[in-house]
Amino acid sequence: MEHPVYLERQWIVMIWIILPLVTLFSLGTQLLAGVHIDTGLMLIAPLVNLLVLTLLGRMTLSIDATHLRWSFGLFGWPAWNVALADIATAGATTTRWIEGRGIKKTSQGMLYNASGNAAIRITLRNGTSLRLGTQDPQRLLSYLLPRLAPNVVR
Template sequence: MQHPIYVERQLFKFLWIFMPLMGLFNIGIHMVAGAPRAAWAPFIVLLVNLLVLLILGNLTIRVDATHLSWRFGWLGWPVWTVALADIRLAEPASTSFLDGWGIRRTRQGMLYNAHGKQAIRLSMRNGKSIRLGTQDPQRLLSYLTPRLNVS
């Protein structure tokens, strides 16, 4: 991949609030119950929470001269890449509460979203549709649109 001309990172705020609270809740339950046999259980829960935050804790969108890519988390996996030549149209879009966050298959195609309701819709040359959540769709489109091969 080439040097990016645009990079946006957004935290998956729901996970950053929900996961630590569930970890603390789990520790509290074990302390109140006083279960010595399962004293290791809260640490397993905390380890799983940390792993989930490393894999899904943020969404990074990158645009370079030839590709658009996006990934969740800090581990660099999973990552999705689309050649700009394969994108027919990019336009502002939105998501609803029912669409949710994360990686979702919706009636309008795949959705990759970490926070908020704003997104861009990519109409691919193969007929598929992808929505990418972004905090500033107009800025992302200003970098993306001039690089699309409109034909």
């Protein structure tokens, strides 16, 4: 991977707040109620939280000279990329609140979203469509569009 000319990191704030709180509430209410909790569960629950937060807690978007790349997690996995030469169209769009956050298949193609409802829609030359959530679609497009082939619909 070359040095990126554009880099954006978005935290999935709700997962960082809700997941630990639900775990603490669940374990805490059982302890307060006097229910015996297996020591293994007391150790496994925080480890599962840590695994989920590590794999899905952040989304990173980047553009370099040849590719648009995006990934989830603190270590950049799972990750995807598309060659800039394979992009047929790119433009700003929005997501619906019901589509939520994360990685999902929608009626408009794959959606990769971490926060907010702003996104860019990418259509590839093979007809595949996808949306990438971003905090500032116009800024992202200002880096992406000049790097695309001259005949790309903008």
